Amino acid sequence: MIYQLYYWPGIQGRAEYVRLALEEAGASYIDVALVPDSQGGGEAAIARLLHDERIDRPPFAVPCLAAGRQLIGQTANILLFLGERHRLAPRGAAGRFWTHQLQLTINDFIVEIHDTHHPLGGALYYQQQKAAARRRSREFLRHRLPKYLDYFERVLLRNGKRGAWMVGSRLTYVDLSMAQVIAGLRYAFPGAAVRALRSRPRLRALQRAVFERPRIRRYLASDRRVAFNNDDLYRRYPELDSPG
Amino acid sequence: MIYQLYYWPGIQGRAEYVRLALEEAGASYIDVALVPDSQGGGEAAIARLLHDERIDRPPFAVPCLAAGRQLIGQTANILLFLGERHRLAPRGAAGRFWTHQLQLTINDFIVEIHDTHHPLGGALYYQQQKAAARRRSREFLRHRLPKYLDYFERVLLRNGKRGAWMVGSRLTYVDLSMAQVIAGLRYAFPGAAVRALRSRPRLRALQRAVFERPRIRRYLASDRRVAFNNDDLYRRYPELDSPG
Numbered sequence: 001m002i003y004q005l006y007y008w009p010g011i012q013g014r015a016e017y018v019r020l021a022l023e024e025a026g027a028s029y030i031d032v033a034l035v036p037d038s039q040g041g042g043e044a045a046i047a048r049l050l051h052d053e054r055i056d057r058p059p060f061a062v063p064c065l066a067a068g069r070q071l072i073g074q075t076a077n078i079l080l081f082l083g084e085r086h087r088l089a090p091r092g093a094a095g096r097f098w099t100h101q102l103q104l105t106i107n108d109f110i111v112e113i114h115d116t117h118h119p120l121g122g123a124l125y126y127q128q129q130k131a132a133a134r135r136r137s138r139e140f141l142r143h144r145l146p147k148y149l150d151y152f153e154r155v156l157l158r159n160g161k162r163g164a165w166m167v168g169s170r171l172t173y174v175d176l177s178m179a180q181v182i183a184g185l186r187y188a189f190p191g192a193a194v195r196a197l198r199s200r201p202r203l204r205a206l207q208r209a210v211f212e213r214p215r216i217r218r219y220l221a222s223d224r225r226v227a228f229n230n231d232d233l234y235r236r237y238p239e240l241d242s243p244g
Numbered sequence: 245m246i247y248q249l250y251y252w253p254g255i256q257g258r259a260e261y262v263r264l265a266l267e268e269a270g271a272s273y274i275d276v277a278l279v280p281d282s283q284g285g286g287e288a289a290i291a292r293l294l295h296d297e298r299i300d301r302p303p304f305a306v307p308c309l310a311a312g313r314q315l316i317g318q319t320a321n322i323l324l325f326l327g328e329r330h331r332l333a334p335r336g337a338a339g340r341f342w343t344h345q346l347q348l349t350i351n352d353f354i355v356e357i358h359d360t361h362h363p364l365g366g367a368l369y370y371q372q373q374k375a376a377a378r379r380r381s382r383e384f385l386r387h388r389l390p391k392y393l394d395y396f397e398r399v400l401l402r403n404g405k406r407g408a409w410m411v412g413s414r415l416t417y418v419d420l421s422m423a424q425v426i427a428g429l430r431y432a433f434p435g436a437a438v439r440a441l442r443s444r445p446r447l448r449a450l451q452r453a454v455f456e457r458p459r460i461r462r463y464l465a466s467d468r469r470v471a472f473n474n475d476d477l478y479r480r481y482p483e484l485d486s487p488g
Contacts, residue, residue: 056402056403056404057342057345057399057402058395058398058402059345060352060392060395061349070338070341072345073345073349074344074348074349077341077345077348080341080344081341094314097314097316097321097324100321100324101301101303101316101318101321104318104320104321105317108304108355111355115363119359119363119364119376119380120363120376120380120383121379121383121384121387121388123387129379132363132364132376132379135364135365135373135376136363136364139364139365139367139368142367143365143367144365151302151304154302155301155302158299158300158301158302159300160300
């Protein structure tokens, strides 16, 4: 099975959480946007997917993962699917729901991180909402960032199993996503986030443990990994950060 | 099995999507916040759940559903759980993932609806972010509302099965949630949303069909249904609406 991953080129975006799972699983996948237009790929292929009138179950947005004839949308849903197929989630129902619950909480966190630079809407440029972004970022760094970090640090503490992971004693897709969020926060808020992480040793250890996995390390060093950049979900605007 | 639903009293909030599923299923549940404090309920019980240090798998927020010893958080995750147990979702894997994908898209929609009145953060009062709320609402009504409504109308059109439902020929939890979103939009934006719904007949029919289900009708007429109000997710601020 070779998966097709549909996502816009040039940014990590929400596809990055899917890519990390595919890479850790050693799964074969094609990043459709990177296939030449002449071979049916490229940005045009993403737009086509979103406007294809023959799809009975159309996606609202990308990322989407095609697995044979099945087309799966919504990041957390894709991870739920991959988790079952590639042993990136517990086998029992209770463990699977718990892992998914954590992923959905990470998703909420990501929305709030994104909205620090786009509080008034995605159709406006950052420059058009800079003052609002400053206020939202201040609120985020004061209230939401510590609340989320404390929560995930607590989840790690209470897991109680040996190892650095959030669920049980094996790595799950949630660990991969969490590590990516921490890396993103370090990029976006090198002052505030790095300072906040000082008192959350388990989250720091989790990021290290994920980024040291052999397949993840190879992926991060490859040209498949898009670098953090300011067209992306995590953005570094010094005026939104607070000193470290 | 009697479920316990943990959520703040006095608002529908995100628990409403869970309540509609429980009611349609004819499931027995206790709204913990409505149980007297002297019997271990009330608002204090919700706060206790969120701060209980003995919970191995702590929730970040409510709603949470207790099913025996299992505690499930995140609205869409609770619905995934209830969908399987109460035939409110297809049995096959592909259908279950598709239903969940739609629910997660509804969840994104809800976040954006909420943020029209709180674009700068939940820790600030509406009065402190009124100007930003006006701009965000204008963006929302211009770009996002039609995009989401067109999408869900298209899903209904492409379903192709008889009946008013989004997935196949049976009602799923997604239909219940969608009907609640439409009712919420009518409350929050009696001008813009009502006008926007004029050209989406399938969504109007879906809301009618859901609200005419015998169990849903009884629920909506009962005192278990909290009325829409301006402390809630959907808020009616005339200055955020645009004329119908």
